[in-house]
Amino acid sequence: MNAISRLPASPLANAALAAARASESVAIANHSIRSFLFAELLAEHDGTTNDSDYDRELLFAACVMHDLGTGDKARGEQRFEVEGADLAAEILSAHGAAARDVDRVWEAIAFHSSPGIAERRGLLAYLTREGIGVDFGRRADIVMTHEHAIHLAFPRLEMARSLTDAIVQHAARSPAAAPRYSVPGELLRERSAEGITRMEIASSESVWGG
Template sequence: MDFSLELPSGPLADAVLATVRASEVPSLAHHSVRSFLFAELLAAHEGCLEDAAYDRDLLFAATVLHDLGVGSLAPGEARFEVEGADLAADLLRRHQVPEPDIDRVWEAIALHTSPGIAERRGLLSYLTREGIGIDFGRRAEIVAGWEKEIHAAYPRLAMARSLVDAIVERAARSDAAAPRYSLGGELLRERRTDGVTSLERAATASPWGE
């Protein structure tokens, strides 16, 4: 299949990348870009590129902005997924993205840690969650021909540990940021109880490592 590491361009895509690079540590910014590339490879693998619901620019926005809620722009007053979705929506709105498309991106980001729900909320939510999941080693065989090149361009830099650090730090700021059974709440509980989380253990055991 034809594939390249060239990212979308234009005012919106440039703003998406600039926002992430300015507000997230490099390991998380790299994770976000890899998630887009893996999601795009998954879309090609499953024959979705010609689907009427497939929109490369929206997929770029949803995947690359999905962790804004653990960056410096997020106050830690609500679940990181929701704060990230709100920040992404504000950015898209400033670039005159139509409201129905903003809502799709908001939903994809807000649900990216919700297995069994995101996959049933349309192609954008599905590809966003699965692209992120591939970066944690799920369905690794789909991207086996490209993962080395992608990782060379966007190194992991102990991504899992730095992501958990950021999620836990924000979850500890308020009860609303770490409701029971949310990812933030569970990671905070695991860190306090065991010192290491199940997410970190799973990432270390994955094909890519942390």
């Protein structure tokens, strides 16, 4: 499997990838790309690639831009998921995406850390969350045939720590960026109290080891 050859190369896809790489660490950008590749493999496994709601370009956009809120373009005025969704929506709109598609990507990104919600918001939101989940070790058995090539092309580089660092730094910028019981709020609290978060521990213990 040539992981790089599987990436979409439309103007929108290139803009999404450029935005991630320009504003995020390499570890986080690689995580976002792997999330797409894993999401696509899950769609193939689940038999949903022929579903009328399946859109490969939108899936790429949602996965690759799902952590834009941790990058240097985010203001830290709202939780990172929402700011990332807003930034992604701006890019989609600038490339002529239909309003419905912009909304679908916005939801997929805004809800990607919300279990029980993303799964109820359609195929795009479901696959985005599940692809991200695979990169944290969930349902990893489904992608084992291809994971070596994917990780070779887009190495992990201590992803969990890098991502947690970025989320915590963003969350510390304002109370609205870290509401209590939200993912950023809890990561900030755990880092402050314990020096390490449950997300980092769980990732280190996963099949990918961090």
